[in-house]
Amino acid sequence: MQKTTGLLASSLIKLKNLQLTGKLVSEELMLGIHSSKRSGIGIEFEQYRHYEPGDDPKRIDWKLFARTNKHLVRESSTESDRQIRFVLDLSGSMNYTENGVSRLQYACILLASLAYLCYIQNDQMSLYGLKAGKVETISGAGSASSARQAFQKILVGLEKASAEGPWTTEGIEGFEFRTKKKEQLIFVSDFLQADDEWLSWIRSLAGPYREIVVFQLLGDRETDFDLKGFYRFRDLESARELELDAESAATAFRASMRSYLADLKTALQIPHVHLVRARMSEPIAQVLKAFLTRRKG
Template identity: 30%
Template sequence: MSKLLDPKVMMAIKELSLSAKMTIDGFMSGINKSTIKGSGLEFSQYRSYQPGDDLRSLDWKMFARSDRYYIRESEVETNISIRFLLDASASMQHQDGDFTKMDYARYLAASLAYLGNRQGDAIGLYVFKEGGVFSLAPKQDFQHLSRLFYQIEQIQASGHFTRPVHYKELYAGSGKRELLVLMTDMYQQGDEIFNLLDTLNTLRHEVIVFHLMSANELELDFKGYSTFEDLESGKSIQIDQQQVKNTYQQKLQAFLSDTRTKLLDKGIFYRMMRTDMPLDEALRDFLNQRNKLKI
């Protein structure tokens, strides 16, 4: 199964619905299980009966054994709205091997959308591109999931990141809190992505950031290249990779550490994700880390 879930192989499938199903089926158990007590199916604990409690929750077997009234509580699953935010600026065209960061973001978003939909959550989309924000309101049905897959497939990464003047779409929702999952390479001309995250924080949403990095940029391993071009500004620079490698990696690690610290200080869940890591492994690691933080 791992071989089939390698991004290079998944690209050949060219159907997000199929690849998402393969990624999720069989080993994932959810990203938003709550600890709210109620009348669900999974037993949690007993507590003493209090006046006003629903009599239908009384456990009569416990009463027969103890001659006391107990309420049987369970953990319930809470349905939420999840909106996937995709950075569609030109830097997401950065390529390592046969696929780009945008390709990886597509499959990552589709896989988590499939998971959320299967759990009964409402799924929506924001695409941040030059000139505006594309918005698809959250809904919970399979036809809507197909529309979301179609919109993700149509994304073409180009231009600069969306300017704040176009953020009106962010305020046009239902006003309810959502789980927002941003997929970006954190490439900024200024602080535009940090400013976006500040805006999302003011709306009191829970935010997760997947910071996509390719192996060749993490390791400065661009075989045969000495000239590098900025995909957004068009500027180019010539470097000797071996000569600058140590300095580059020191500055890169400082940048990654600073980015992580800034986001955690804002109460944002941060995860750097390598695009050469098979999606099933990457998502399993993410879910395990997230569940540990919720304990």
């Protein structure tokens, strides 16, 4: 069922400005978490709290006051030296669209929001794309002192991102993110694999010094399959087409999807890996808030 609270991706897309949408989602998220401690998914960000007597008025976020009519200040924080790597699936299935929102558009807003959190925390961050089984560096790692520049480069990369073709494992074997300190990999994908190519790669990457978060983005119709009548279905990666009566295939499809998602969840219950499953109809801040709250608990 579609959520009605928070900013929906369909509304954010109309702004046609990833920097603004990322900032709006992040502020909505920070206002929704009522804790004076920093929340960590690796991306540690400053929390907002209400102004109290004795606080320096200069710490008030006046731009936020103009929007909320509330005197809010940021909690102080220390710089993070952790490397955050965003990894975006750019295979053809990311073009899947529901209610005017493609999976790729949703993914880009989600990543822009996370990148904004990194920016205000002065985190090191970089962006990679997965296309045709290969890892492409879209925006390389930047130092904490150039968080703003890294943020802007990631936004440019997201704005130019396009999805096409099948996902294959050719060329990815042996690829390694090189680092000498703790880091976090944040994958954004539909995670609809033909075999176990995604699982195998993630298992090889996870470890004590590398935490992995997987955001799996799915459409309501992909999971519920509530279609009726004859449809021509087209595979967004292979371009193969199939005509069938959707209602007659619904029961088997839903059972297969439930089984796949359950098996995937079980397979990813390994150390240092976290699965976040989100529907494209959910407000992005709500998805991030639920995850952060669960991590804190």
